[in-house]
Amino acid sequence: MHVTFVGEKPTGSAPCCSLAKTLEERGFRCSFLEEIESSSTAAWVRRARESDVIILTVYNGPSDFMIRQLALARLLGTRVVRWWVGTDVMKCLDNPLDQRQTNLLNRFLSVNVAVSPHLVDELLSIGIKSQYIASVTTLEPPANLSQRKTLPKSVLVYLPTNRKEFYGGPIVRSAISNNPDVQFLIVADESHSLAKYSNVKSLGWVGNMSDVWDEVGILLRVTQHDGMPRMVLDALQRGKHVIFSWSFPGCVFADSEETVNAAIHELKTGMSVNNEGIAAVEAILNRCPARQFDTLLRDSVESRDLGEASQAFLSVLFQTLRVRWTEMCRKIKPT
Incomplete structure (x- = not known):
């Protein structure tokens, strides 16, 4: 199964690095794509077709263009999972525009996952239901x-x-x-x-x-x-x-x-x-977060949720119109 991580830069102590390493140990093939905005739609479609699941972690937005591209991926059969790790929740709580965009994206997501119970509660306060899976750690306890x-x-x-x-x-x-x-x-x-x-x-x-x-x-x-x-x-x-x-x-x-x-x-x-x-x-x-994540991803791929697909289709149309309108407004010069 191929998992593509989108949004977060896979450097240093980024959470996506630990999760990817853990999933690879469990037989997943993982890759990273930091900027959807830098990819052409044709390149994005190829990438989406190669992926079974997209795991999204973003600390701002998502933008109209990102929502459209993710909706297009879902329309092609790729499942989209949003992974909330901490600061992203804080920024969403503080920004009404991010909340609006998050709700648009949420219409076709397979699932939201949060790394702690208090993040689940914070997301629920703005109408976002999520599933708690603890942070994945690759550390083995010292033998002595x-x-x-x-x-x-x-x-x-x-x-x-x-x-x-x-x-x-x-x-x-x-x-x-x-x-x-x-x-x-x-x-x-x-x-x-x-x-x-x-x-x-x-x-x-x-x-x-x-x-x-x-x-x-x-x-x-x-x-x-x-x-x-x-x-x-x-x-x-x-x-x-x-x-x-x-x-x-x-x-x-x-x-x-x-x-x-x-x-x-x-x-x-x-x-x-x-x-x-x-x-x-x-x-x-002891609840084995790695196994929980493994099961969640495999179950999301096996599910056949027609509601997600139909919402993705509508989102592609709506977000395309928004993106085109924004581009057109930018080209209009004030008289």
Whole structure:
């Protein structure tokens, strides 16, 4: 079965990379197409015919042209699944135009999938029904985990170069300043903006996190919005403590400078393995998200939903007229 990922760039820690790797291990053939808009309709039709399922992850829109092309793919028999991972939900909630476009797209989708229960609830608040399948993680738990008694007194922070504000940059800076006896390992910040602090080890982009995990006992993640981050799952699975700005089993909730500093102060006094976190992530992964996704994709291909196809046909007509009208308006010069 051929799955084409559309929308998200398959680089770095992009969720589509982990899902594609997992599906390939289960016998799927996966490919990526970042920009539908850059493909001619003829090229898109060829790509759609080659695909059994399209998995869509977009953080803005979708545009009229994207809806038309996806509707055309569905009309050709390709199933379309939208995968919601976190920030995309936040942006849709905040933008009425994105909500409108999402509802147009939703008319012919096979299914919406969200990576956490709170995303399912948020989508339902704007009329979008979705199915919960936890984030797919490729991590295997360390073999010697049960032998560990204590954890290093150090904190790991994911702080991307161009998204520091979203990932709680000011709160992270406060935590570093107020805990000089704790080492902070900063990953993904290629500007090394916090390297001036004596208790900071700024690593920039890290391709393989295995060695980094061995150096830390706490993950600090304070975001403006989140889904079910694979980094949180990875940390819990390794027995690390997690300070998180969203309520999550096995984590310490903190979403401000005061609560984060209080959480670090409490945790650093006794760095034992987070057995509660291990149990929490095992409960999630025991449902086997990879198998759930596998089943969902195969079932969507086998289904014969004439309603989806008819809505796709209408969407192709409607969106084509919208695209043509927009192009015509742009060509009209004001007098």
